[in-house]
Amino acid sequence: MSLIVQKFGGSSVKDAEHVFNVAGIITDTYKAGNQVIVVVSAQGDTTDDLIAKAKEINPSPSKREMDMLLSTGEQISISLLAMAIEKLGFPVVSLTGWQVGMHTDSNYSAARIRKIEQERVQKELDKKNIVIVAGFQGINRYDDITTLGRGGSDTSAVALAAALHADLCEIYTDVDGVYTTDPRIVPNASKLEEITFDEMLELASLGANVLHNRSVEMGKKYNVNICVRSSLTKAPGTIVKEVVDMEKMLVRGVAKDSDVARISICGIADTPGKAFKIFSLLAKKNINVDIILQSIGRDNMKDISFTTPEDRLEEALQILEENKAVLDYQSLDYTKDVSKVSIVGAGMVSNPGVAAKMFEALYEAQINIHMIATSEIKVSVLIDAGCETKAVRAIHDKFELG
Amino acid sequence: MSLIVQKFGGSSVKDAEHVFNVAGIITDTYKAGNQVIVVVSAQGDTTDDLIAKAKEINPSPSKREMDMLLSTGEQISISLLAMAIEKLGFPVVSLTGWQVGMHTDSNYSAARIRKIEQERVQKELDKKNIVIVAGFQGINRYDDITTLGRGGSDTSAVALAAALHADLCEIYTDVDGVYTTDPRIVPNASKLEEITFDEMLELASLGANVLHNRSVEMGKKYNVNICVRSSLTKAPGTIVKEVVDMEKMLVRGVAKDSDVARISICGIADTPGKAFKIFSLLAKKNINVDIILQSIGRDNMKDISFTTPEDRLEEALQILEENKAVLDYQSLDYTKDVSKVSIVGAGMVSNPGVAAKMFEALYEAQINIHMIATSEIKVSVLIDAGCETKAVRAIHDKFELG
Numbered sequence: 104m105s106l107i108v109q110k111f112g113g114s115s116v117k118d119a120e121h122v123f124n125v126a127g128i129i130t131d132t133y134k135a136g137n138q139v140i141v142v143v144s145a146q147g148d149t150t151d152d153l154i155a156k157a158k159e160i161n162p163s164p165s166k167r168e169m170d171m172l173l174s175t176g177e178q179i180s181i182s183l184l185a186m187a188i189e190k191l192g193f194p195v196v197s198l199t200g201w202q203v204g205m206h207t208d209s210n211y212s213a214a215r216i217r218k219i220e221q222e223r224v225q226k227e228l229d230k231k232n233i234v235i236v237a238g239f240q241g242i243n244r245y246d247d248i249t250t251l252g253r254g255g256s257d258t259s260a261v262a263l264a265a266a267l268h269a270d271l272c273e274i275y276t277d278v279d280g281v282y283t284t285d286p287r288i289v290p291n292a293s294k295l296e297e298i299t300f301d302e303m304l305e306l307a308s309l310g311a312n313v314l315h316n317r318s319v320e321m322g323k324k325y326n327v328n329i330c331v332r333s334s335l336t337k338a339p340g341t342i343v344k345e346v347v348d349m350e351k352m353l354v355r356g357v358a359k360d361s362d363v364a365r366i367s368i369c370g371i372a373d374t375p376g377k378a379f380k381i382f383s384l385l386a387k388k389n390i391n392v393d394i395i396l397q398s399i400g401r402d403n404m405k406d407i408s409f410t411t412p413e414d415r416l417e418e419a420l421q422i423l424e425e426n427k428a429v430l431d432y433q434s435l436d437y438t439k440d441v442s443k444v445s446i447v448g449a450g451m452v453s454n455p456g457v458a459a460k461m462f463e464a465l466y467e468a469q470i471n472i473h474m475i476a477t478s479e480i481k482v483s484v485l486i487d488a489g490c491e492t493k494a495v496r497a498i499h500d501k502f503e504l505g
Numbered sequence: 506m507s508l509i510v511q512k513f514g515g516s517s518v519k520d521a522e523h524v525f526n527v528a529g530i531i532t533d534t535y536k537a538g539n540q541v542i543v544v545v546s547a548q549g550d551t552t553d554d555l556i557a558k559a560k561e562i563n564p565s566p567s568k569r570e571m572d573m574l575l576s577t578g579e580q581i582s583i584s585l586l587a588m589a590i591e592k593l594g595f596p597v598v599s600l601t602g603w604q605v606g607m608h609t610d611s612n613y614s615a616a617r618i619r620k621i622e623q624e625r626v627q628k629e630l631d632k633k634n635i636v637i638v639a640g641f642q643g644i645n646r647y648d649d650i651t652t653l654g655r656g657g658s659d660t661s662a663v664a665l666a667a668a669l670h671a672d673l674c675e676i677y678t679d680v681d682g683v684y685t686t687d688p689r690i691v692p693n694a695s696k697l698e699e700i701t702f703d704e705m706l707e708l709a710s711l712g713a714n715v716l717h718n719r720s721v722e723m724g725k726k727y728n729v730n731i732c733v734r735s736s737l738t739k740a741p742g743t744i745v746k747e748v749v750d751m752e753k754m755l756v757r758g759v760a761k762d763s764d765v766a767r768i769s770i771c772g773i774a775d776t777p778g779k780a781f782k783i784f785s786l787l788a789k790k791n792i793n794v795d796i797i798l799q800s801i802g803r804d805n806m807k808d809i810s811f812t813t814p815e816d817r818l819e820e821a822l823q824i825l826e827e828n829k830a831v832l833d834y835q836s837l838d839y840t841k842d843v844s845k846v847s848i849v850g851a852g853m854v855s856n857p858g859v860a861a862k863m864f865e866a867l868y869e870a871q872i873n874i875h876m877i878a879t880s881e882i883k884v885s886v887l888i889d890a891g892c893e894t895k896a897v898r899a900i901h902d903k904f905e906l907g
Contacts, residue, residue: 119561153581157588159521164588171599172584175577179555182574186559186566197573201603202648223648246604246625 105270106228107132110142110238110260114277115334116180117147119187125334126187128275129233133193138228140267142238142260143184145176166211170240170250174200177237177256185235195233198223200240201248205259207241213252213389214241216259216321219266236263254315261318265325272322272329273340274314279333280341281306281313283504284357288492291505295341295355302355303343305447305481319343353457354448354502359491361442363393364416365474367408368423370433378407380430384422390415394443394476394483404433408474410485413439441473442491445483446498458482464501470494507672508630509534512544512640512662516679517736518582519549521589527736528589530677531635535595540630542669544640544662545586547578568613572642572652576602579639579658587637597635600625602642603650607661609643615654615791616643618661618723621668630669638665656717663720667727674724674731675742676716681735682743683708683715685906686759690894693907697743697757704757705745707849707883721745755859756850756904761893763844765795766818767876769810770825772835780809782832786824792817796845796878796885806835810876812887815841843875844893847885848900860884866903872896 109132111125125143133139153172157164164172181197188195204220227234238256241249251258257274264272281303282292298306300323307316313331322329322343332340371377378397385392390411398406411419416437423435451457458475461482465472470493474485486494499505511534513527527545535541555574559566583599590597606622629636640658643651653660659676666674683705684694700708702725709718715733724731724745734742773779780799787794792813800808813821818839825837853859860877863884867874872895876887888896901907 122562156581156585160524160585161588161592165591168584168587168591168599171587171601172581175580178577178580179558179574182570183558183562185570185573186563189567189570190563197570199573199650248601 104136104138106138106140106267108140108142108260108264108267108269108272110256110272110274111144111334112256112276113144113147113149113180115275116143116184122180122184122187125275126184126191128334130188130191130193133233140224140228140234140236140263140269141184142236142256142263143177143180144238144256145173146180146183149176149179167247170211170214170248173250174237174240174248177239181235181237188233188235193233194231195235196227197235197237198227199237200259201242201246203236203263205241205262207243207249207251209243209245209247209249210389211247211249214243214249216241216251216262219262221266224263224267251317254317257315257318258321261321261325261327261329264327265321269327272327274318274329274331275334276313276331277333277335278313278331279336279338280331281343282356283354284495284499285359288359288495289357289499289505292499293505294338296339297342297344298355299449300343300345301480302447302449305445305478306356306358314343353450353454354446354504356447357444357495357498357502357504358447359442359444359495361488361491362413363410363441363443363485364413364439365408365410365437365441365485366416366419366423367406367436368430368432369406369436370404371407372431373403373405377405377430380426381407381423382409384426385411385419388418388422390419390422394474394485396474396476410441410443410474440488441485442488443483443485444491444494444498445481446502447481449480451480451482460501461498464497465494467501468493468497470497506538506540508540508542508669510542510544510662510666510669510671510674512658512674512676513546513736514658514678515546515549515551515582517677518545518586524582524586524589527677528586528593530736532590532593532595535635542626542630542636542638542665542671543586544638544658544665545579545582546640546658547575548582548585551578551581569649572613572616572650575652576639576642576650579641583637583639590635590637595635596633597637598629599637599639600629601639602661603644603648605638605665607638607643607664609645609651609653611645611647611649611651612791613649613651616645616651618643618653618664621664623668626665626669653719656719659717659720660723663723663727663729663731666729667723671729674729676720676731676733677736678715678733679735679737680715680733681738681740682733683745683758685757686897686901687761690761690897691759691901691907694901695907696740698741699744699746700757701851702745702747703882704849704851707847707880708758708760716745755852755856756848756906758849759846759897759900759904759906760849761844761846761897763890763893764815765812765843765845765887766815766841767810767812767839767843767887768818768821768825769808769838770832770834771808771838772806773809774833775805775807779807779832782828783809783825784811786828787813787821790820790824792821792824796876796887798876798878812843812845812876842890843887844890845885845887846893846896846900847883848904849883851882853882853884862903863900866899867896869903870895870899872899
């Protein structure tokens with residue numbers, strides 16, 4: 104008997120038919136003699152609908168009340184999924200974030216999990232119940248409801264798997280695994296059987312849209328075996344784990360991310376501490392900064408450019424403008440018309456020429472590169488928005504990943 | 506400074522415009538220097554929509570999961586109302602049933618309040634917050650979500666007013682008070698300034714649709730001053746309290762209830778304990794029984810007739826059929842084609858001839874009476890469905906209540 108955590112996203116439970124499909128997967132796993140904990144997101148467009156309802160009343164509601172509102176989405180789906188499983192004749196119980204004891208910090212709308220109580224879930228498992236848990240939500244020390252932000256349900260699932268020492272954490276999505284690149288763009292993209300946490304981390308944070316990076320970080324930290332698979336096929340999926348057979352493939356995948364905005368802070372005095380000030384101000388507001396590029400100082404002036412998610416652009420600009428005096432720069436420049444394309448592979452670091460090959464592919468496709476960032480296992484470039492599909496295809500072909 | 510509890514029903518918060526209307530009433534009360542606790546129901550058709558969603562998946566879901574589902578309705582409205590109050594610039598916090606510590610028994614879908622913790626609400630009041638509480642919901646000893654059933658939000662409000670020793674509990678509805686009868690039927694019905702708990706109890710349970718009887722019982726038990734008033738006008742409403750000036754009016758109001766079914770159990774052996782068995786079986790399933798009429802025994806046989814709400818008819822019949830052997834009766838007869846019309850007034854008991862006057866009015870209107878039940882402060886009759894409006898008008902005129 105294994106303990107398996109299964110996570111289903113909003114599109115997997117978007118209507119009654121899909122709910123029963125998911126209920127079938129869960130009860131098959133249970134029938135095979137396993138203990139099953141299920142984490143589920145809000146149905147289809149529920150979250151968007153709730154946000155629209157809120158914005159009609161208050162364009163900038165407090166995050167506490169927003170979390171109070173949004174957490175109802177998962178509560179609706181856990182109860183409906185439990186009712187479907189009841190209909191199929193299996194013992195089941197649904198639990199909200201607070202009932203599970205999913206304790207988080209108080210950072211409403213982007214809370215981090217601090218601790219998960221095991222008592223209630225364990226008690227329900229001991230009673231032979233299938234346990235359906237609301238993803239994406241928790242409670243803080245004041246007993247107020249928090250949500251975990253984007254990718255929160257994946258994180259809930261992996262965290263539960265870690266806390267209850269599950270044998271496997273299956274993340275069901277609408278794709279059947281992790282591919283060398285998005286198969287909708289490059290039809291001959293190939294599915295990876297296995298991938299390391301580190302590689303997955305780079306792919307996830309680069310917009311591969313399969314697993315959220317927070318969940319992969321959690322998986323890596325607690326060494327949870329994660330399997331990414333489709334709720335619509337029986338295909339085996341991709342296993343994410345600590346070490347995989349490296350084979351000969353240098354580049355594991357090509358990812359694109361169109362949700363990128365670039366900000367340039369121009370004419371900063373070339374004195375120590377500027378970058379620290381800028382990025383700590385942004386960090387305080389939980390604005391993720393990705394590629395950072397600093398020009399070489401000239402005439403005691405330098406420019407710092409960086410990228411953020413598009414929906415944080417305005418907030419980031421506001422922070423920078425409010426602190427213009429402190430940061431002492433001349434002007435701000437920004438654009439949303441950029442995309443990021445990246446290659447990822449744990450073998451890259453020991454193989455020179457990988458980045459050059461990527462740049463060659465882009466040159467051959469006549470795509471201009473605005474920014475470059477590299478790590479041990481990835482190379483990212485910022486290019487004009489609209490070119491990213493062409494870029495992904497060119498790079499995928501160049502590395503013969505098909 | 507007074508502590509005021511205000512309750513708003515689903516139609517009062519059905520859309521953004523109504524939410525802001527309610528937010529205006531609340532903040533006006535707060536601005537006048539009062540502490541304000543608000544209890545709110547699910548918006549408009551939310552509960553019906555959720556029930557439809559559930560039935561699509563499982564026609565007979567467990568009540569536990571149904572309560573898990575339905576409780577999201579109030580959670581949505583408390584957060585939206587809080588956002589509206591934030592928009593108006595007032596300090597506010599919304600709280601679910603479990604956050605308030607609204608402890609109930611485990612009778613899912615029709616739970617009774619056992620205890621209300623005061624800590625959290627008091628803490629928020631001390632912080633000068635307007636406190637918005639989800640009506641209709643609580644938690645049981647297992648930390649599972651329960652709902653209070655019909656009229657639950659009224660009961661939540663009165664219970665909170667009792668627990669926190671509020672000076673007044675205002676129940677906002679779409680009518681501006683308690684009338685001598687339904688003004689939609691009898692245009693010259695007059696509004697009562699005051700009414701006793703007992704009279705209100707009779708009117709509520711008789712389908713006057715203003716206040717649910719559970720909330721009035723709670724008000725009577727803890728002596729909470731209740732004010733029934735409209736969220737759409739500034740009219741003063743009707744105060745429900747322990748003792749009112751009796752004036753000369755014998756009959757305070759005429760009420761009708763179309764949600765009535767009659768069951769007759771025919772040919773029961775005329776031995777002791779039969780009625781006990783029947784009604785304890787029904788009570789176990791929480792089926793409310795109203796008028797009970799037992800025929801005089803003849804040939805060692807008797808008939809027992811009683812009324813229930815229409816939506817409990819099938820369940821009641823099923824229980825009686827399952828227990829046919831134990832109850833030892835010959836046949837069941839039932840109909841939904843009946844309505845109940847009643848007159849209520851605390852002065853009735855000491856004034857003979859009130860019932861006769863009512864029967865006279867019905868005779869003059871050529872309405873046949875099927876069953877009669879009386880108490881110290883009311884007389885109810887069961888008549889054919891469809892005649893109730895005519896009956897109410899005739900009685901209202903007879904007693905010159907207009």
